[in-house]
Amino acid sequence: MNRGNCRKEEDWLAYLDNSATTETDPAVISVMADVMKKIYGNPSSLHGIGVKAERLMEQARKVVADALSCLPHEIVFTSGGTEANNMVIRGVAEAYHHRGNHMITSPIEHPSVYHVFQYLKQKGWKITELPVDSSGRVNPADVETALTDETVLVSVMHVNNEVGTIQPVEEIGNRLKKYPKVMFHVDAVQSFGKIPLHPSRSHIDFLTISGHKLHGPKGIGCLYKRKNLTLPSLLLGGGQERGLRSGTENLPAIAGLAKAVLLAKEAEETFYQKYQTWKEMILTRIENELTGVKINGDIDDGGAPYILNLSFPGLKSEVIVHALEKEQVYVSSKSACSSKKEEPSRVLKAMGLTDQEALGSIRISMGRMNVEEDIKQCCDVLVRTIPALQKVMKVHKR
Ligand SMILES: Cc1ncc(COP(=O)(O)O)c(C=O)c1O
Structure with missing residues (x-):
């Protein structure tokens, strides 16, 4: 309605x-309906219909990248925030285990972050849960104190989904700048399109976005992944999304996400x-x-x-x-x-x-x-x- x-x-x-x-948003629905009717090609196909689909997908990627002031190839489309969060935390655990076995997070993360850390704990990873104050805020100094030679990842959300606390992610990122081996992930699902955050300026390596929180479609989201960082794919198959996420791309939802991002940024x-x-x-x-x-x-x-x-x-x-x-x-x-x-x-x-x-x-x-x-x-x-x-x-x- x-x-x-x-x-x-x-x-x-x-x-x-x-x-x-x-x-x-009705304008998002209209874009998606149009794509479903007219741009039905597979972006991986070599012929013109596929090329048209691929072109639209790359335009959408650029829209999201521009909103984050990053490069288009730093955006990986996923099925939403849950997948993007899993992709980072499980991916870092797999790809960077040789560097260390310690990660840092907060106790107030979304279940798609919290339960991945619980899972890694069972697998032998050391996970530090930082304390939060009575308003739910992490103290950036605590992040630095918790670092060890074994730390590979810090994951702290931007805006908490239950209480709306804004975490000092810029300050955490600035502190982590001195530790180039430690990667920083921010779940920005509840802030993207409402509160500006630029991953490169804030020394964020991975950032999660979900379409349905900003009047876009459900089942689509993306991960900002800083260039030159490697992650293994959770899904193996055709090697779409530069090998990071196999599966034929959900083009109507990707186009809908891009429209939702444009509308959110305008407003x-x-x-x-x-x-x-x-x-x-x-x-x-x-x-x-x-x-x-x-x-x-x-x-x-x-x-x-x-x-x-x-x-x-x-x-x-x-x-x-x-x-x-x-x-x-x-x-x-x-x-x-x-x-x-x-x-x-x-x-x-x-x-x-x-x-x-x-x-x-x-x-x-x-x-x-x-x-x-x-x-x-x-x-x-x-x-x-x-x-x-x-x-x-x-x-x-x-
Ligand atoms: C902070 C946060 N992260 C991640 C997610 C998961 O996103 P999705 O529903 O797209 O999987 C949500 C959804 O409620 C959320 O609020």
């Missing part, structure tokens, strides 16, 4: 779960300001009109303005999510990948929250299809619904 300006009253809803996934500054205003609106309303609420993450020191994580100790996240859904406001309990699990969020626990605080948390995440009315409606519903739920909980406790 295309909402925003041409939204009809009867199908109004406030979708505020953009960190889980975003509504595909980056304007929307950053809108998100700041909207986040401020929500914070003011809940601070003035609600009690028993805890705001999680880096709100004073500039966390990502489009993600807001709130705890209502004593309430259950799922109950809040469903109560809001009844009023057409769509938010989430922790991240989409783990929101069906009963345990408290690993991320919030690492930040020092109690089980009760973590089990009663919700995430509000904004995107480019949102309008101010969505935020107002979300606030109205929150200040109406939360006290009612809190009252029911008190009644039950008696």
Whole structure:
């Protein structure tokens, strides 16, 4: 449904779960439909129809490369963020084992990073999990202290998907500059297209992007891999993507990703300001009109303005999510990948929250299809619904 300006009253809803996934931009859908209809060739084919497909793929690669100020051949298309993260961490483990057996990460990474490190630990790798402060931030000095002669990789995300904390990745990169044998990976899935980050300027060797977080298609993403670094391919076969990722390229999705990147970049500054205003609106309303609420993450020191994580100790996240859904406001309990699990969020626990605080948390995440009315409606519903739920909980406790 295309909402925003041409939204009809009867199908109004406030979708505020953009960190889980975003509504595909109609302009992206149109590009993809066009490619599916007209540019169906295999980019590896020698004939003209294949060449046309290859040309389009290389144009798309250039669009993504320009957005990152890197070279087109430093971009490898993948099936999304999960594959790109696996490609780096498992790939470095395989290709650079001769240099050492130690890697450094944070405890608040996305499961597609966290579980790969758990897997490597079982395989005998030494993995240092850096501490984070109460807002979820890693201290760049801790990264340097944790380095050993055996360290081959540091992996720290840019924006956390649950709380929106912005990690000091530029500073970490600058510190790692002195250690040329240590590679630096940044999962930028939740920041790309919203907060600028240039891998080469920040001494980042690998950077992960996913299409469906920026109003692009699902099942497409890419990895920035600094030139001259080698990685083995997770998938063996036809040797596409310069031997890094076999399999016939998903051209409609690649073209859709490029369109989504262009649109995101065009709107980056304007929307950053809108998100700041909207986040401020929500914070003011809940601070003035609600009690028993805890705001999680880096709100004073500039966390990502489009993600807001709130705890209502004593309430259950799922109950809040469903109560809001009844009023057409769509938010989430922790991240989409783990929101069906009963345990408290690993991320919030690492930040020092109690089980009760973590089990009663919700995430509000904004995107480019949102309008101010969505935020107002979300606030109205929150200040109406939360006290009612809190009252029911008190009644039950008696
Ligand atoms: C920070 C982060 N990294 C990686 C991913 C995985 O991306 P994808 O869904 O494209 O596999 C996600 C998705 O939620 C994410 O939020």
